[in-house]
Each structure stands twice: as C-alpha cells, then as structure tokens.
Amino acid sequence: MQVAIIGLGEVGRCYAKSLHASGVHLRLCVARPSEAANAMASAWGIPVHSAPGPWLAQADWVLSCVPGAQALPVAEQAAAHMSRGAGFADLSTASPALKRAAADTAAERGIRYVDTAIMGAISLNGVRTPLLAAGGAAQEFQTVIAQAGGKVQVIEGGAAGDAISLKILRSVFTKGMEALAVEMLISAEKQGVREALYAQLRDIDQTPLRSFIDMLVRTHVVHAKRRAHEVHDAQQELAAQGLPSQVLPGVEQRFLATASSLERHPLATPDPDLDQALQWLLATSAADAGPDSASPGVRVVPPNACTSASMRASPQIPPDMAGIL
Numbered sequence: 400m401q402v403a404i405i406g407l408g409e410v411g412r413c414y415a416k417s418l419h420a421s422g423v424h425l426r427l428c429v430a431r432p433s434e435a436a437n438a439m440a441s442a443w444g445i446p447v448h449s450a451p452g453p454w455l456a457q458a459d460w461v462l463s464c465v466p467g468a469q470a471l472p473v474a475e476q477a478a479a480h481m482s483r484g485a486g487f488a489d490l491s492t493a494s495p496a497l498k499r500a501a502a503d504t505a506a507e508r509g510i511r512y513v514d515t516a517i518m519g520a521i522s523l524n525g526v527r528t529p530l531l532a533a534g535g536a537a538q539e540f541q542t543v544i545a546q547a548g549g550k551v552q553v554i555e556g557g558a559a560g561d562a563i564s565l566k567i568l569r570s571v572f573t574k575g576m577e578a579l580a581v582e583m584l585i586s587a588e589k590q591g592v593r594e595a596l597y598a599q600l601r602d603i604d605q606t607p608l609r610s611f612i613d614m615l616v617r618t619h620v621v622h623a624k625r626r627a628h629e630v631h632d633a634q635q636e637l638a639a640q641g642l643p644s645q646v647l648p649g650v651e652q653r654f655l656a657t658a659s660s661l662e663r664h665p666l667a668t669p670d671p672d673l674d675q676a677l678q679w680l681l682a683t684s685a686a687d688a689g690p691d692s693a694s695p696g697v698r699v700v701p702p703n704a705c706t707s708a709s710m711r712a713s714p715q716i717p718p719d720m721a722g723i724l
C-alpha cells in the first residue's frame with residue numbers, strides 16, 4: 400500500500416512515523432519543510448515533494464494534514480493527479496462547508512473523500528489520538544489507520560462535513576464549560592468553599608449528561624427571564640469579589656434573547672418537550688433574523704395562541720433533577 404501525506408507539521412509527521420513503522424510505503428509533500436520534516440524524510444531516504452503532482456497517481460490513500468485555510472485548494476490540486484478509486488482523508492480543521500466542497504470536487508474525479516476530525520491533542524497522545532471519520536470510504540480509512548496503531552470512530556451513514564461539525568459542536572460545549580469552570584473555581588477558592596461546592600454539584604454529577612443537557616434546553620425556553628436575573632446577580636457577586644466575569648455577560652445575553660423572543664412569540668405549550676423547545680428556538684431565531692432566514696417546516700406560534708398564564712407555568716422536572724436548577 401502507498402500512502403501520501405501532504406503537510407508535515409505535527410499531525411503529518413505523527414502519522415508518517417506510525418505508517419512508516421507499520422511497513423506502508425510513504426510519499427511526502429510539504430511546501431516549506433521544517434528541519435524536523437527534512438530530518439525525518441532524510442532518515443528514511445524519502446524525497447519531499449513541494450506540491451501535489453503526477454507522483455500522486457500511485458497513492459492508494461492521501462492524508463491531507465494541512466491548515467484549514469489550505470484544505471480546499473490542496474484537495475483540488477491533489478484530486479487532479481490522483482487515480483480514480485483512491486482515497487483522500489482530510490484531517491484539516493476546515494469548516495463543514497469547505498469540506499463538503501472538497502468532497503464534491505473529489506467525487507467529480509472519482510476520488511473517495513473522508514472528512515476526518517482529530518478529537519484530541521496529537522502532542523499528548525500521538526497516533527492514539529481518537530479520530531472521527533465520515534464518508535463512504537471511512538471504514539477503509541479506519542483499517543489503514545488501525546494498521547498504524549491509530550483509532551478511528553466511523554459515523555455510520557455520515558457525509559463530508561459531519562465529522563468536523565461534531566468536533567466543533569463538542570468544542571462549543573467543552574470550551575464553554577472550561578471557561579465557566581475557571582471562573583467558578585477561582586471564586587470558590589477565594590472564598591474557601593471549593594470542597595463544599597463539589598458537594599453542592601453532586602446531583603449534577605449523578606445525572607446522565609444527555610439527560611442534563613436536554614433538561615437545560617427544555618426548561619430554558621420557559622424560565623429564561625428568571626434565569627437571566629440570576630445570571631446578572633451572579634455577575635455582580637463575582638465583580639464584588641474583584642473577579643469580574645468574562646463569560647457571564649454572554650450567558651446573560653443568551654437568556655435575555657430568549658426572554659425577548661418569548662414576548663413576541665409565546666410558547667404553544669406550557670410544558671414543551673425537547674423537540675418542541677428546539678423547534679421553537681430555531682423558528683424564533685429565523686423569525687428574528689428576518690423572513691429570508693425562516694426554516695422550512697418550523698412554525699412560529701402567533702401571540703394569541705398562548706395565554707400569559709401558560710407562559711408562566713413550570714415544566715415538570717424529573718425528581719432526580721429537582722435540585723439542579
């Protein structure tokens with residue numbers, strides 16, 4: 400098997416070393432090789448190409464390990480020289496739209512494109528860093544990487560753009576949680592209540608993550624106005640401690656936006672389930688953005704469809720979550 404690796408930064412060198420050690424015949428490409436890349440290639444006696452070219456015709460797989468901004472042009476240049484039926488795995492951080500465009504270009508030339516997202520730090524875990532892959536040839540790519548000791552999770556039925564979309568959405572959650580955790584624990588440490596805080600968070604710790612997230616969104620569309628006030632009070636408390644929040648102003652704006660939408664587009668039910676809550680959020684976001692942004696199939700309830708009393712009604716929160724909010 401012949402594998403070409405385009406881009407010899409940390410990611411490209413990581414997979415080059417592992418694939419080479421497994422006996423795969425490598426071809427290497429980078430516009431401006433670093434000292435580390437040159438040393439690696441020299442040790443193996445492998446030339447380093449400066450750009451995609453006819454030499455790619457012999458590659459069974461091409462791994463694109465370039466920055467996101469270069470992903471689409473590299474995919475276009477590589478596809479022009481690859482043989483029909485070969486595989487192209489895009490490990491870049493390009494946006495979902497760019498990866499879909501690259502997949503379309505590859506398909507036009509009979510190249511099997513695999514959207515691949517790196518779900519961890521290569522610097523920490525090397526080839527064992529989990530990868531998420533989507534595309535018709537994802538299973539075959541999984542086999543190639545497994546041969547080198549790597550791990551690939553395949554999104555069943557996934558298409559180009561799905562893997563990087565999930566990576567981005569995961570980052571929305573984890574990076575948001577990280578920022579909030581930093582502010583929360585700094586304040587707790589300053590007040591000397593860090594261990595007591597963990598005890599107060601135990602009910603959240605004992606709730607399945609999916610159930611917790613779903614509950615937050617489902618009740619958000621009912622209690623946004625009240626919670627916005629609570630967020631405002633929390634900001635004032637942190638400021639009084641000399642620890643002004645960098646995160647909570649944005650959180651408050653999210654709650655205020657929902658509360659404002661509730662004034663214009665009341666809920667159709669006082670106790671929405673998750674699907675109803677999400678459809679309402681999508682519909683009101685589209686309505687507030689303008690008529691051209693309306694989502695097909697999503698109906699905004701007119702103001703007279705719900706009484707103010709029903710808007711104030713509280714959803715039924717499962718007993719095991721009663722103390723969380």
